Amino acid sequence: MTTVDLDTARTALSDACGDVTDATPADAVDGVPAALVARPGSTEETAAVLRAATAAGLTVVPRGQGTKLSWGRPPESADVVLDLSRMNRVLDHAAGDLIVDTEAGALLSDVQQTAGSAGQRLALDEPVPGGTIGGMLATNASGPGRVAVGTARDLLIGVTVVRADGVVAKAGGRVVKNVAGYDLGKLVIGSFGTLVVVTRAVFRLHPVPAARQFVTVPFGTPEDAARLVQSVVHAQVVPAAVEVEWRVDGAGTVGVLLEGTPAGVSARTTTTRRLLGAGSDAAEAAPPGWGVLPWTDEPGSTGLKLTCALSGLAPVLTAVRRAAADAGVALTVRGSGGAGVLYAALGADAPVDAVADVVARTRAVCTEHGGALVVLDGPPAVKAAVDTWGPVPAIDLMRRVKEQFDPERRLAPGRFVGGI
Amino acid sequence: MSGTHGTETTAGPVLGDTPPEATSATGEAGDNAAGIAAVGRVARELMPETGVIADPTQLRTYECDGLAHYRVTPALVVLPETTEQLAAVVKACSEHGVPFVARGSGTGLSGGALPRADGVLLVTSRMRTIREVRRADQRAIVDPGVINLDVTRAATPEGYYYAPDPSSQQICSIGGNLAENSGGAHCLKYGFTSNHVLGTELITPQGDVVQLGGLAPDAPGYDLLGTVVGSEGTLGIATTATVRLVRLPEEVRTLLVGFHTTDDAGAATSAIISAGVLPAAIEMMDALAIEAAEAAVHCNYPAGAGAVLVIELDGAAAEVEHEYALVERFCQENGSFELRLATDATERALIWRGRKSAFAAVGRISPDYIVQDGVIPRTALPEVLRAIAELSESSGVRVANVFHAGDGNLHPLVLFDGEKEGATEAAEKVSGAILDLCITHGGAITGEHGVGVDKAAYMPKMFTDDDLDTMQLVRCAFDPGNISNPGKVFPTPRLCGEVPGKRKKAHPLVEAGLADAF
Numbered sequence: 001m002t003t004v005d006l007d008t009a010r011t012a013l014s015d016a017c018g019d020v021t022d023a024t025p026a027d028a029v030d031g032v033p034a035a036l037v038a039r040p041g042s043t044e045e046t047a048a049v050l051r052a053a054t055a056a057g058l059t060v061v062p063r064g065q066g067t068k069l070s071w072g073r074p075p076e077s078a079d080v081v082l083d084l085s086r087m088n089r090v091l092d093h094a095a096g097d098l099i100v101d102t103e104a105g106a107l108l109s110d111v112q113q114t115a116g117s118a119g120q121r122l123a124l125d126e127p128v129p130g131g132t133i134g135g136m137l138a139t140n141a142s143g144p145g146r147v148a149v150g151t152a153r154d155l156l157i158g159v160t161v162v163r164a165d166g167v168v169a170k171a172g173g174r175v176v177k178n179v180a181g182y183d184l185g186k187l188v189i190g191s192f193g194t195l196v197v198v199t200r201a202v203f204r205l206h207p208v209p210a211a212r213q214f215v216t217v218p219f220g221t222p223e224d225a226a227r228l229v230q231s232v233v234h235a236q237v238v239p240a241a242v243e244v245e246w247r248v249d250g251a252g253t254v255g256v257l258l259e260g261t262p263a264g265v266s267a268r269t270t271t272t273r274r275l276l277g278a279g280s281d282a283a284e285a286a287p288p289g290w291g292v293l294p295w296t297d298e299p300g301s302t303g304l305k306l307t308c309a310l311s312g313l314a315p316v317l318t319a320v321r322r323a324a325a326d327a328g329v330a331l332t333v334r335g336s337g338g339a340g341v342l343y344a345a346l347g348a349d350a351p352v353d354a355v356a357d358v359v360a361r362t363r364a365v366c367t368e369h370g371g372a373l374v375v376l377d378g379p380p381a382v383k384a385a386v387d388t389w390g391p392v393p394a395i396d397l398m399r400r401v402k403e404q405f406d407p408e409r410r411l412a413p414g415r416f417v418g419g420i
Numbered sequence: 421m422s423g424t425h426g427t428e429t430t431a432g433p434v435l436g437d438t439p440p441e442a443t444s445a446t447g448e449a450g451d452n453a454a455g456i457a458a459v460g461r462v463a464r465e466l467m468p469e470t471g472v473i474a475d476p477t478q479l480r481t482y483e484c485d486g487l488a489h490y491r492v493t494p495a496l497v498v499l500p501e502t503t504e505q506l507a508a509v510v511k512a513c514s515e516h517g518v519p520f521v522a523r524g525s526g527t528g529l530s531g532g533a534l535p536r537a538d539g540v541l542l543v544t545s546r547m548r549t550i551r552e553v554r555r556a557d558q559r560a561i562v563d564p565g566v567i568n569l570d571v572t573r574a575a576t577p578e579g580y581y582y583a584p585d586p587s588s589q590q591i592c593s594i595g596g597n598l599a600e601n602s603g604g605a606h607c608l609k610y611g612f613t614s615n616h617v618l619g620t621e622l623i624t625p626q627g628d629v630v631q632l633g634g635l636a637p638d639a640p641g642y643d644l645l646g647t648v649v650g651s652e653g654t655l656g657i658a659t660t661a662t663v664r665l666v667r668l669p670e671e672v673r674t675l676l677v678g679f680h681t682t683d684d685a686g687a688a689t690s691a692i693i694s695a696g697v698l699p700a701a702i703e704m705m706d707a708l709a710i711e712a713a714e715a716a717v718h719c720n721y722p723a724g725a726g727a728v729l730v731i732e733l734d735g736a737a738a739e740v741e742h743e744y745a746l747v748e749r750f751c752q753e754n755g756s757f758e759l760r761l762a763t764d765a766t767e768r769a770l771i772w773r774g775r776k777s778a779f780a781a782v783g784r785i786s787p788d789y790i791v792q793d794g795v796i797p798r799t800a801l802p803e804v805l806r807a808i809a810e811l812s813e814s815s816g817v818r819v820a821n822v823f824h825a826g827d828g829n830l831h832p833l834v835l836f837d838g839e840k841e842g843a844t845e846a847a848e849k850v851s852g853a854i855l856d857l858c859i860t861h862g863g864a865i866t867g868e869h870g871v872g873v874d875k876a877a878y879m880p881k882m883f884t885d886d887d888l889d890t891m892q893l894v895r896c897a898f899d900p901g902n903i904s905n906p907g908k909v910f911p912t913p914r915l916c917g918e919v920p921g922k923r924k925k926a927h928p929l930v931e932a933g934l935a936d937a938f
Contacts, residue, residue, distance in 0.1 A: 096694065096799040097828075119696060140638060151638070153646060154615045161890070169890035170883070175795040176608075177827040178864040179601045179650050180871055180882055181909065182891040183614065186646025195642070207696030230556065234579065236670035238736050264739035309635035311556040340557075340636045370557075370635030392641045394622075394630040397898065401642055404893040417641045 006035055009056045013038050013080065016048035027081050029061045030074040031380050039083045043160055043168055043199040046082065050197065051166030053080055053410060060164075061412045062193040064105055064132030068139045071303075071376045072192045073388055076414035082197060084134055090114045091200070098205040099157065099174055104134030104198045111203075120205040123149040127293045127343075134198050139376075140190030143291040144241030144257060147233075147338040149206065152189050158202030159185040164406040168199075176204050187401070193412040194420055195405050209259035212240075213269045216287055217280040218251045222317035228254040229313060229337040231275045237268040242338025245289065246317070248330045248347075254337065255287055293343050294332040295377060300348030302355050302378035306362065308340050312369025319365035320344055320358065327354035340371060346378075352385045359386050367391075389417040445531075445873040445907030446492040447519060447538030455516030456495045459540055462512040463498045466505045471546070473497035482541050485526040485533040486588075487874055494521070494535035499543045503621060503629060503659040506542060510657065511627025513540055519903045522657045524565055524593025527586075529791055530872025532600055532652045532908055539903075542657065544595050550574045551660065557635055558665045559618065564595025564658050571663065580665035583610040586868065587776045594661050600870040601650030605701040605732075605775070607868075608826035610666060614649045619662030622648060625655070625899040634662060647894055652870050653905035655898040669734035672700075673744055674768040677729045677751045678722030678758035682706050682821065685727035686801045688754035689825045692731075693798070695750065697743045699826065703730040703775050708820035709782070709833065710774075716781030719774030722758040729825065730775050778822040779833065786818070786835035788844070790851045793869040794858035798828040807857050808832060817843075817850045829867035830858070856881070871909045879911050892916075 013020045013036060023034035036058075040046040053060050058079035063069055065085060084105035092101040095118035102111055108126050111133060115121050124136065125143025135141070142151040149155065158172035161184065171184035188198055219225045225244050232242050232254075241257035254276065258268045273280045295303035308316045317333065324331035330347030344362075346355050355378070363373035367390075375388040392398070395418045402409075402420045414420075463472045473479055474496055483491040500506040513520045519539035526533060535541045544565035551561040555578040560571055568589040571582040585604040586592055596602070598620065603612045610616075619633035632645040639645075648655050679685040685704050692699065705713065705728050710721050721728050731747055733740045744761075751759055762768035782789045796804050805821065812819040820833040832854050836847035855865050855878055865871070865878045879888060888910060896916035898904070 094797065094799070096690065097797040098693070099797075142638075146637075150611070150615060153643065154611055163890065167886050167890065169887045171887065171891065173864050173882075174862050175797055175828055175864050175867070177603060177612065177795050177824065177829045177867040179868055180864045180866050180875075181879065181887070182647055182894050183601075183650055184647070184891065184894070186614070186643045186649075187894065189643055189646070190638070191642055207698065210696075233558065234555070234667065236667060236736060238667075238669075238739070260736070260739045261742040263742055264736055267738035268736050305638070307636040307638055309554070309557040309559070311554070312636075341638060366636075372636070372638075372640050374640050389640050393639070394632055394644060395641065397624065397630060397644060398642045400897040401644070401894065404897045 009058055009079065010036060012052040012056045013049060016052040017045045019086065023081060029078040029081065030070040032074050032078045034061070034078045034081045036079065037081045037083050039086045041086045043162060046197055046199050047162045047166045047168050049080070049082060050162055050164060054165055054408070059410055059413055062134065062138070062197045064135035065107070065130050067128045067131045068135050068141065071139055072415045073383060074380070074415070075412045084132065084199070087199060093118065095120060097174070099202055100205055101174065101200070101202045102133050103200055104132065104137070106133050107131070108133060108136055115205050116208065119208050121208050122203050123155060123206045124152060125291045127291060128296060133201055137189050137198055137201060138191065138193050142341065144243050144336055146336055146341065147242050148240040153186060155203045156185045156189065156201055157204055159188060159198055160200035161188060161196035161198050163196050164408065164410045172202065174202055192416045194402065194416040195411065197411070211262040211265040212257060212259045213265050213282050213284060214255055214257055214286055214290070215269055215272045215276060215280055215282045216253050216255045217276040218253055220251060222314040222321070225252055225254060225317060225337065226314035228276055230310070232256050232272060233310065233338050235271065235275055237272050239338060241336065243290065244313070244317070244333065244335060244337035244342065246321070246333040248332050253287065255290065289334065294334040295345035298345060298348055300379050302346040302350070302382050303376045304344040304346065304359070304362070305374045305376050306342040306344060306366050307371030308366050308369040309371065310340050312366070312371065313337055313340070315365050315369060316342065316362070320362045323358040323361040327357050329354050329358055352381050355382050356386045363390055392417045445534060445876070447536040449493070449495065449537035451538035452495070452516070452518050455518040456540065458516050459509060459512045459518050460496050463509050466508055467500060471499045471501065482523070482535060482543065485523065485528045485531060487529050487531040487534070487872070490531045490534050490873060492535050492537050494541040495538060496540045497543060498540055499546045501546045503623070506657065506659055507623045507627050507629050509540070509542065510623050510625065513903055514626045514901060517901060517903065519906050521905050522595070522599065522653045524596035525567070525591050527588040527592040528596060528600060528870060528872065529793065530866065530870040530874040532870045532872035532905070533596070534873050536907070544593060547659065553578060553665070554635070555580065559635055559662055560665055561660055561662050562594055563660060564593060564598070566594045568592050568594060568597055575665050576668065579668050581668055582616070582663055583666045584613045584616050587779065594663070595658050598649055598658050598661055599651070599653045600868070602870070603868045605703055605824060608702065608824065609698050609700045614646060616664045617645065617649050617661055618664055620645060620648065620658040621660040623657045623659055625901060625904040629659070652872060652909050654895060654909055656904055671737040671740045672732065672734040672768070673740055674762040674771050675731045675747065676721065676760045676771045677731065677756045678725035679727045679729070679756050680725070682727040682805050683802055684755035685729050686805065686825065688729065688751045688756065689801070690798070691750035691754060692747055693826065695746055697746055699731050699743070699747070700734045701730065701732040701824070702826035704728070704821070704823055704825040705775065705778060706821040708785070708818060709778050709822045712781040712785045712820060713774040713778050715784035717773050717777045719770055721774055725758070730771055775822070779831070782820055782833045782835065786837070788836050788838045790834040790847055792830070792832045792834060792851050792854050793866050794830050794855050794863060795867040796828045796830065796858050796861045796863035798826070800861040800863070801825065801828060804830070804857055804861055808854060811850050811853055815846055815850050817846050819850065824867070827867070828863065873908055876909060876911045879909070
């Protein structure tokens with residue numbers, strides 16, 4: 001905070017919100033020190049904090065549990081960390097309507113527990129354990145289940161947001177089918193806290209299936225992996241997930257999750273094993289590491305998100321493996337081969353130049369196959385040296401949206417694509 | 421024409437106690453005459469003579485979409501064949517401040533493609549190429565004028581289909597589906613158009629061509645695509661759609677189940693969903709809707725039924741077998757007296773034909789009707805159906821109910837005879853009261869037909885000024901000149917650049933007669 005007096009800011013925020021403290025080094029956002037932490041208890045308090053921040057000229061970075069706060073680029077400044085962890089209530093679970101209404105700071109695990117009491121679930125994975133609903137929306141985090149039900153994009157049906165100027169607005173509602181007005185929920189998913197602050201969200205739920213089986217098979221080459229994935233997605237076994245994993249030191253594995261009735265899952269497991277061929281195995285328990293982002297267990301590693309058309313799976317796997325091998329960088333790939341979304345971890349000890357080389361070479365192949373490569377997470381030196389978001393079509397239109405919602409660049413400035 | 425509105429007798433707005441001024445959505449003929457002439461010149465340079473229509477008689481062909489009681493003759497109609505032509509015409513519109521409205525097959529039921537007298541109608545019906553069916557990627561890339569059902573026809577030989585299927589799927593265009601986020605019967609299980617459009621090439625209101633999304637999911641940046649889908653043509657015009665193809669299921673079972681009452685049918689629906697069964701569709705029709713369908717397409721639904729459910733189960737054979745047993749049991753436990761399982765494609769088609777022709781069929785039993793489109797939480801269904809019945813009884817206005825029971829999307833058909841004095845007004849009142857019921861029960865004013873011009877006046881009942889102002893921020897980012905389908909969706913077009921939250925009285929430009937508001 002360079003231009004604003006801390007005491008004045010603290011006073012202004014304290015009038016808006018009962019829980020304002022000085023930030024500690026632990027509150028830094030991706031290495032950027034914060035000055036104050038405000039913990040509003042409601043949408044109204046959140047709005048008051050943002051109005052006060054506007055009046056005092058402070059930048060604001062929203063935070064849930066902070067599990068993905070180092071994703072994206074570091075913000076240019078973070079005068080106020082807007083901590084939503086007090087807004088952690090699951091407000092309503094309408095089991096008969098299969099919906100849940102929750103505050104943004106609620107833990108995804110708490111939402112699952114509530115829904116689970118009625119045999120339901122929010123059909124979203126938790127690729128980084130311990131996160132909140134708001135954090136999941138901000139980063140559009142997804143896991144294996146996206147093959148069957150998509151991501152938060154496909155399940156969010158209503159949203160309450162606070163704009164940078166403190167105005168509260170909602171879009172959508174509490175019904176699954178609804179086309180009244182613009183779908184602002186889509187706009188805020190994956191916006192990394194740069195557009196508005198989400199304070200409340202309504203999701204559609206799904207019944208918890210009675211049975212599940214994981215069918216796995218090892219593979220040797222990218223072409224084998226692609227062939228196996230294609231064989232499953234074009235079959236009629238209705239996979240809930242089709243994962244590809246390739247650990248740094250060993251063979252790759254294709255894993256298929258089948259969910260449904262016990263009889264149905266049993267029959268589909270047999271079919272799937274036949275499709276995957278010799279060496280396939282089936283189990284009720286998830287394979288180790290299932291759905292967990294490959295870089296989460298190695299501090300300092302670089303986390304990439306690679307997307308492509310399904311037909312691009314083999315070339316993308318080949319490219320990232322070859323680039324990593326050429327640069328001498330340790331690599332683990334894991335992700336939703338059946339959806340065209342892979343995650344890769346590059347070893348923590350990799351030199352910055354080597355990482356940059358892997359990113360550039362792999363990005364070219366992802367783009368060639370209709371997708372993109374994003375450096376989601378990584379050490380400061382890596383993020384400083386590489387183009388984390390890569391080229392973004394329609395960036396001018398995105399800038400105009402940002403200018404409309406947050407003309408003073410108050411919310412997480414610089415964290416998102418094109419310096420937004 | 422399947423899925424279109426049947427009434428052509430009323431001239432004024434049908435819904436709402438604060439009906440929109442016709443001019444606000446449609447402009448005044450004569451405005452922008454010079455600009456329109458300039459756009460016409462650009463269009464004529466780019467495309468064959470038949471692609472530009474300025475003859476007053478021919479223009480009248482395009483004076484309405486599927487909501488035929490709003491009629492406005494456009495100043496100019498352009499039928500481009502390529503993205504480049506369309507973009508150039510839009511650019512010309514932008515340069516001359518001429519409003520434009522995009523239109524596909526014209527089956528929309530909310531007046532979303534109602535032309536403007538002071539503007540250009542851009543018709544995409546000559547952009548009908550299915551560019552690619554990419555089986556390996558489970559995607560198809562199609563032009564905006566491509567008919568919904570033709571995507572499925574193209575994908576079926578590859579073992580795939582396109583899931584969103586509005587009742588008008590035999591004629592409606594993908595561009596229109598995208599603009600309206602119009603869904604259909606299979607939304608319950610497979611999601612909405614919005615879930616199935618992965619990319620689009622969009623012509624912005626400035627005439628720029630931008631790519632949003634694509635073959636792969638999760639394109640970096642704001643999800644502008646998700647906002648454009650369902651924005652009813654107010655953020656630009658889609659010139660391609662990259663859509664998700666869904667694998668044809670191993671097995672499909674379509675059932676027709678007869679009940680004595682809608683309450684019984686509703687209870688069966690709840691039991692099915694509560695048990696964790698997610699059918700591809702659960703559709704309900706009441707006695708009056710059945711009568712209409714019988715009169716029109718002789719679908720041979722169970723005699724004497726107070727309600728029928730059309731239930732479709734699909735998926736892996738072993739799952740469908742298990743779900744079928746549950747559905748059969750829940751129907752029986754809730755008072756079904758007849759259950760028919762289609763044994764072949766012909767029988768399945770006949771069951772669906774009764775349901776999908778219901779809107780048009782109502783024309784057989786009533787000279788005029790209003791197709792309403794509201795949504796309620798499914799658990800409110802019995803209460804809302806009873807309230808609709810009471811409304812019908814107290815007003816003497818007949819209401820036939822056809823709806824997507826699984827997701828609470830109601831389509832009450834309000835029947836009237838426009839020749840009888842006061843009948844139109846009474847029908848409008850009932851139709852509006854049904855929307856109020858939807859809002860009161862926590863629902864929405866449209867589930868798939870869109871807001872268009874028809875329901876713009878209802879938006880403030882569902883959303884606050886702040887909500888609507890916030891949506892307008894998106895509009896201002898895309899269309900600061902307010903030329904892309906202006907006057908639709910939003911009741912009061914706050915002008916871009918105006919400071920939000922300060923609107924306490926009539927806008928000065930409105931007061932001065934320089935801008936429209938309603």
